[in-house]
Amino acid sequence: MSAPVRVRFAPSPTGFLHVGGARTALFNWLHARHTGGTFVLRIEDTDRERHNEEAVRAIYDGLRWLGLDWDEGAGKGGDYGPYYQSERGPVYERYLKILQDKGMIYEDAGALRFRSPRETVTVHDEVCGSIPFDLSNPGTHPDMTVRRPDGSWIFHFVNVVDDIEMKITDVIRGEDHLSNTPKHIELYKAFGAEPPRFAHIPLILNPDGTKMSKRDKGASVQGYVEQGYAPEAVRNYLCLLGWSPKDNREILPIGEIVKIFELKNINRRSAGFDLDKCFWMNGQYLIHMPLERFADLSLPFIEKAGIAYGTRDALLPALALVKEKVKHLTDVPGWIEFFFNDDYAYDEASVTKALRSEGALERLHVLGDRLTRVEPWTAESIESAFKDLAATLGIKTAALVHPARVAATGRSVGPSLYHLLELLGRDRVLARFTRTRDKFAA
RNA sequence: GACCCUAUCGUCCAGCGGUUAGGACACCGCCCUUUCACGGCGGUAACACGGGUUCGAAUCCCGUUAGGGUCGCCA
Numbered sequence: 001m002s003a004p005v006r007v008r009f010a011p012s013p014t015g016f017l018h019v020g021g022a023r024t025a026l027f028n029w030l031h032a033r034h035t036g037g038t039f040v041l042r043i044e045d046t047d048r049e050r051h052n053e054e055a056v057r058a059i060y061d062g063l064r065w066l067g068l069d070w071d072e073g074a075g076k077g078g079d080y081g082p083y084y085q086s087e088r089g090p091v092y093e094r095y096l097k098i099l100q101d102k103g104m105i106y107e108d109a110g111a112l113r114f115r116s117p118r119e120t121v122t123v124h125d126e127v128c129g130s131i132p133f134d135l136s137n138p139g140t141h142p143d144m145t146v147r148r149p150d151g152s153w154i155f156h157f158v159n160v161v162d163d164i165e166m167k168i169t170d171v172i173r174g175e176d177h178l179s180n181t182p183k184h185i186e187l188y189k190a191f192g193a194e195p196p197r198f199a200h201i202p203l204i205l206n207p208d209g210t211k212m213s214k215r216d217k218g219a220s221v222q223g224y225v226e227q228g229y230a231p232e233a234v235r236n237y238l239c240l241l242g243w244s245p246k247d248n249r250e251i252l253p254i255g256e257i258v259k260i261f262e263l264k265n266i267n268r269r270s271a272g273f274d275l276d277k278c279f280w281m282n283g284q285y286l287i288h289m290p291l292e293r294f295a296d297l298s299l300p301f302i303e304k305a306g307i308a309y310g311t312r313d314a315l316l317p318a319l320a321l322v323k324e325k326v327k328h329l330t331d332v333p334g335w336i337e338f339f340f341n342d343d344y345a346y347d348e349a350s351v352t353k354a355l356r357s358e359g360a361l362e363r364l365h366v367l368g369d370r371l372t373r374v375e376p377w378t379a380e381s382i383e384s385a386f387k388d389l390a391a392t393l394g395i396k397t398a399a400l401v402h403p404a405r406v407a408a409t410g411r412s413v414g415p416s417l418y419h420l421l422e423l424l425g426r427d428r429v430l431a432r433f434t435r436t437r438d439k440f441a442a
Numbered sequence: 443g444a445c446c447c448u449a450u451c452g453u454c455c456a457g458c459g460g461u462u463a464g465g466a467c468a469c470c471g472c473c474c475u476u477u478c479a480c481g482g483c484g485g486u487a488a489c490a491c492g493g494g495u496u497c498g499a500a501u502c503c504c505g506u507u508a509g510g511g512u513c514g515c516c517a
Contacts, residue, residue, distance in 0.1 A: 046516095133445075141445090175447070244455050277466075415477095
C-alpha cells in the first residue's frame with residue numbers, strides 16, 4: 001500500500017548546525033529509522049554564490065557527531081541527485097516550464113510569479129491535525145514569486161520541486177513553515193503531484209521563551225562538542241524536546257527511542273531549552289557509559305591539555321577513578337593531571353586549609369612513615385592504615401585524609417583518596433609527601 | 443494589522459470527563475561519606491483568566507489575555 005518512507009533534512013549552509021536544525025534532523029532520522037525508510041540530506045544553497053565547503057562541513061560534522069547518519073544525499077550520493085540546490089538549475093527550469101505551459105506563471109517587474117488558484121487549502125498535519133487555510137484573498141496571500149529577475153530561485157519553489165523529484169513522502173520540519181504549507185500544496189497540485197505527509201514540529205526556544213538564534217547560548221551543536229558533552233547525551237536530550245515515551249522514562253538508549261518513536265506523539269507546544277537538564281543528563285551518560293567509551297570521548301580533551309599520559313592503557317585506570325565525578329569532558333584533564341605530573345601545582349586555598357593548620361605537616365610525616373609499612377599496597381589496606389593511625393593518635397581520620405590529599409594531588413577535591421594513592425604507587429606517594437613537607441615547612 | 447499554532451510546577455514531559463494532578467531538571471532539608479560528586483529519603487512549587495456543556499472538568503466548546511509563527515524578489 002503506502003510507499004517506503006523517504007524523509008529529508010534540508011539545511012542551508014550557514015556555517016554551523018543550529019540545535020533546532022539538529023532536532024529537526026533528529027526527528028527525521030528517527031522517523032526514517034523507525035519505519036525502515038530512507039533519510040536524505042539535501043543542501044539548500046539557493047543563494048547566488050555556490051555553497052562553500054566549510055559551511056557544508058559544519059553540517060556534516062554536526063550530524064555525524066550526533067550519530068545521525070544519512071542514507072542518501074550530499075556527501076553520500078544516490079539516485080535522485082544532485083543534492084545541492086545550486087546544481088539543480090536544469091531541474092527547476094523543467095518544472096517551471098510545466099507551470100508556464102499551464103499558464104500558471106506570469107511576469108511581474110522581471111520576476112516570475114505563480115498564480116494562486118485562490119482556493120481554501122487544508123493542511124493535514126501529522127502533529128497539528130487538519131488546518132484549513134483560506135487563500136482566496138490576494139491582499140493577504142499574494143501570488144508567490146518563484147524566480148527573481150536575476151534568474152535565481154525562490155525557496156518555496158525549489159523546495160517543493162526537490163521534494164517531488166526526490167520522492168519525499170514525509171516532510172518533517174519546524175513549525176515556522178506551517179503557514180507556508182498551503183502555498184506548497186498549491187504547487188504540488190499545480191504539478192499534478194501528490195503532496196507528502198507533513199509533520200510540523202514545535203520550535204525550540206531560549207529559556208526566556210524567545211526564539212533561539214545563532215548568537216544564543218547553546219545554539220550551536222559545535223558548542224556542545226567543544227564544551228565536552230557526550231553526543232549520546234545531547235541527542236537523548238533533544239529527543240525529549242517535544243517528544244516523550246509517555247511513561248516518564250527519560251534516559252533511553254537511542255535504539256529504544258527508534259523503536260517507540262511516533263510522529264503522532266510529538267506535542268504541539270514550543271519547548272524552552274533547559275541547559276541545566278542537558279548538563280545533568282550529560283553527567284548521567286558519562287557515569288554510566290563503558291570505560292572504553294569514556295576514554296574515547298576524553299582523549300581529545302586530554303591531548304589538547306597536553307598531558308603526557310603515555311599510553312592509553314596507562315590512562316584507563318586514572319579515568320576509571322574520575323569517570324563518575326565528571327560532568328563535562330572538558331573537566332577530565334583537571335581531574336587526572338596530577339596522576340601524570342609529579343610537579344603538580346598546589347591550590348592555595350587547599351594548602352591553607354589542609355596543610356597550614358596546626359600539626360598538619362607533622363601528621364603528614366607520621367602518616368608517611370606508617371604508609372611505608374602498608375602491605376599489600378591496595379586501597380583497602382591503605383584505608384586501614386589511615387584509620388588505625390587516626391585511632392592511635394586519637395584524631396579523626398579526616399585530619400589525615402585532607403593533608404594527604406593535598407600533598408598527593410595539590411587539591412582538596414578529587415577522586416577517592418585511597419584508590420588514588422593505590423594507583424599512584426607507594427614510592428610516588430611518599431615522594432610527594434616529602435616534597436610537600438619540604439615546600440611548606442618554612 | 444490579518445491569518446495560523448500554543449497555553450499543567452521556574453523549565454521539560456505525563457494526564458486525554460471522576461487522580462491526594464504524576465515523573466525529571468533546578469531549588470531546599472536530611473541520610474550516606476575522606477573531599478567533590480553519585481546515590482537514598484523528604485519538601486517547596488502548576489492546571490493563564492472568564493463564560494458555557496456535564497451529575498462531574500486540567501481534560502470538551504466559546505471568548506479574553508499572553509507567547510510563538512507566517513504573511514519577502516530570506517531560507
